[in-house]
Amino acid sequence: MNVRRNLAGVLALCAVAMIFLPLLLTFYLSVFDETLIVFPPHGYTLRWYARIWPEFGAALRTSFFAALAAVAVSLLIGVPAGIGLARYRFRGRDAVATMLLAPLTVPGIAIGLGIFVLAVLIEEHTEWAISGSLALMVAAHVLITTPWVVRLCLASLANHDAAAEEAAASLGARPLAVLWRVTLPAMRSGIVAGGLFAFIVSFENLEMTLFLTAPGMTTLPIAVLQYLQYHIDPLVAAIAVAQVVFVGGALMLLDRHVKLAQVVA
Amino acid sequence: MVEEEHPARLKSVSKRTAATGFLGPATLVVTVMLAAPLLLLLRFSLNRFDIKELMIETVTAENYLRFFTDPFYLGVLRTTVLVAVTSTVLCLLFGLPLAYRLARSQSRWKSLCMLAIVLPLFVGSTVRMVGWMILFAHGGMLDSAVRWVNGVGLEVMYTPFAVVAGIVSINLPYVVLTIQSAIETIDIRIEEAAQSLGAPPGRQFWLVVWPLALPGTAIAGILCFILAMNAYATPYLLGGPRFQMMAPLLYWEFSTNNNWPFASALALILMSTTLVLTACSNLLIPRRYRA
Incomplete structure (x- = not known):
């Protein structure tokens, strides 16, 4: 029994190592004073951090705004969809639920190619120059971020008794007031989690976005991939560190308002 | 009335x-x-590729025939499925104990731990690969350490092992979070009841928690499998040019060869393989435990 317990402990440690070892190594690499990965390094420097913005600023900006827009749109359509699935029973509900979650089960590289090809076809038949536009990228990202919003909103309402809403309605609250004062507050953690995951999914998407970039409009993951093709140096590691510090800080701030442990669970 | x-x-x-x-x-x-x-994509996959005109509209199955008769392409598909299955099994094996501990933790650091698991997701898979590259690269940490000990280096870069390690580390946070939230919804009093009836921890887990956590674990496994089937950056960066998986192959056919019909066929083959295997995985779950 003790052996079994130890085994579980070892496996959990393996998981922690698999997640954090590469990150820690990245932290270490980011201060190497080398232009190639040579171990051990001859010296340490912070100069890589100064090169992040000149080299990747544009890509970071594109990624950030695309993710923000995708989050906004997917919350706008995903939150009501979550409420609809949780609160209404109708014929075809299962089919709608399956459809809304379907983008999670289709490989992104397939959807990416499909969306690009569709955009080219539309472009040939109309005058709209949509392939390689930020709007198309956002629309494509909305497709993969919406299922996360729907899923997490639905989950947050599943544990919440609809009786509270009925009580509010029977006490004379109008439907919109019920929605605004009872339903939405009850699903606050689901909305925050949905927005958070939507941001992650959009910000780090590579496979789908590969087909949707244009000269002068690449996202961070693709810019990094292209950079790594020609040079493996500590600059990319410095980006990782900057991201961890920035995102970690933002999450800590967020944690004060919404308990993240509850949100993510 | x-x-x-x-x-x-x-x-x-x-x-x-x-x-x-x-x-x-x-x-x-x-x-x-x-x-x-x-x-x-379905329509395009039935078209013919021509080097001069790129795509000729027709209805032919030759793209699919080309895939299923060439051992090279079948090998790529097999490698992709093998890598995806291996990394999914490893993710569940490592992720389940960690998820269980997190879910049942009463520590005041729990919030911080959850945050630490979410954080790597924001950094993105491409950037996180760099960590593995320093460890595995020729002249990297592992190579240097092994060379220091016994004089001969160790080449891990550009092996299937490196690719699986990379995919596992990228997918683990998703797996841990999904299973953790599933276990979180299991009433702890059920476990306490089993305990008070004299079940040792092992039995408590396998007879009580595991059946209840199975649907959530299955969702985590499926998510991990789909992400692995789709992996682009990891095989590209850690697998090297000779290690072929479906996603890089598809992109190469599209961007370098401009062969849209064949790329479309590859996309549909990858998609249907993923869907079929995902559906089959359901059969692994005993009927009475299915969600």
Whole structure:
């Protein structure tokens, strides 16, 4: 029994190592004073951090705004969809639920190619120059971020008794007031989690976005991939560190308002 | 009687309108954005590729025949499935104990631990690969350490092992979070009941927690499998040019060869393989435990 317990402990440690070892190594690499990965390094420097913005600023900006827009749109359509699935029973509900979650089960590289090809076809038949536009990228990202919003909103309402809403309605609250004062507050953690995951999914998407970039409009993951093709140096590691510090800080701030442990669970 | 029926019917009509209003936009967007591209891929995959004209409109199965008769392409598909299955099994093996501990933790550091698991997701898979590259690279940490100990270096870069390690580390946070939230919903009193009835921890887990956690674990496994089937950056960066998986192959056919018909066929083959295997995985779960 003790052996079994130890085994579980070892496996959990393996998981922690698999997640954090590469990150820690990245932290270490980011201060190497080398232009190639040579171990051990001859010296340490912070100069890589100064090169992040000149080299990747544009890509970071594109990624950030695309993710923000995708989050906004997917919350706008995903939150009501979550409420609809949780609160209404109708014929075809299962089919709608399956459809809304379907983008999670289709490989992104397939959807990416499909969306690009569709955009080219539309472009040939109309005058709209949509392939390689930020709007198309956002629309494509909305497709993969919406299922996360729907899923997490639905989950947050599943544990919440609809009786509270009925009580509010029977006490004379109008439907919109019920929605605004009872339903939405009850699903606050689901909305925050949905927005958070939507941001992650959009910000780090590579496979789908590969087909949707244009000269002068690449996202961070693709810019990094292209950079790594020609040079493996500590600059990319410095980006990782900057991201961890920035995102970690933002999450800590967020944690004060919404308990993240509850949100993510 | 009539007066009673009328409001009820009115209510059901307004309910239907409300449901449509709530669900309509999202369903419309997802259906159009998903179905139209996939149908188009299906059409394109039946076209013929020509070096001069690129794509000739016709109806032929030659793209599919080319894939299924060439050992090279079948090998790529086999490698992809093997890598995906291996990394999914490892993710569940490592992720389950960690998820269980996190879910049952009463520590005041729990919030911080959850944050630490979410954080790597924000950094993105491409950037996180760099960590593995320093460890595995020629002259990297592992190589240097082994060379220091026994004089001969260790080459891990550009091996299937490196690719699986990379994919496992990228997918683990998703797996841990999904299973953790599933275990979180299991009432701890059920476990306490089992304990008070004398079940040792092992039995407590396998007979009580595991069956209840199975649906959530299956979702985590499927998510991990799909992400692995789709992996682009990891095989590209850690597998090297000779290690072929479906996603890099597809992109190469598209961007370098400009062979859209064959790329479309590859996309559909990858998609259907993923769907079929995902559906089959359901059979691994005993019927009485299915969600």
